[in-house]
Amino acid sequence: xxxxxxxxxxxxSKEEQIGFHKGxxxxxxxxxxxxxxxxxxxxxxxQMHIGALKELGIDLQKQAExxxxxxxxxxxxxxxIL
Numbered sequence: 001x002x003x004x005x006x007x008x009x010x011x012x013s014k015e016e017q018i019g020f021h022k023g024x025x026x027x028x029x030x031x032x033x034x035x036x037x038x039x040x041x042x043x044x045x046x047q048m049h050i051g052a053l054k055e056l057g058i059d060l061q062k063q064a065e066x067x068x069x070x071x072x073x074x075x076x077x078x079x080x081i082l
Contacts, residue, residue, distance in 0.1 A: 012020070053060060 050060060
């Protein structure tokens with residue numbers, strides 16, 4: 001137990017710090033790459049659903065514009081919202 005405290009108190013060497021940071025960056029880069037892949041899959045699925053809705057006669061662009069108009073017309077003072 002005394003050795004554990006001794007090791008924790010000693011500062012890491014420059015080489016150890018460099019290795020730690022390089023390892024962390026490598027791991028994070030791989031995680032970012034995987035996140036981008038997942039985002040691409042989600043985007044493709046959304047586009048498929050949008051296409052299916054268009055084939056069924058649903059105009060999402062028109063609905064979004066109507067919602068924006070409603071939100072502009074419904075502007076309330078912040079006091080009323082709270």
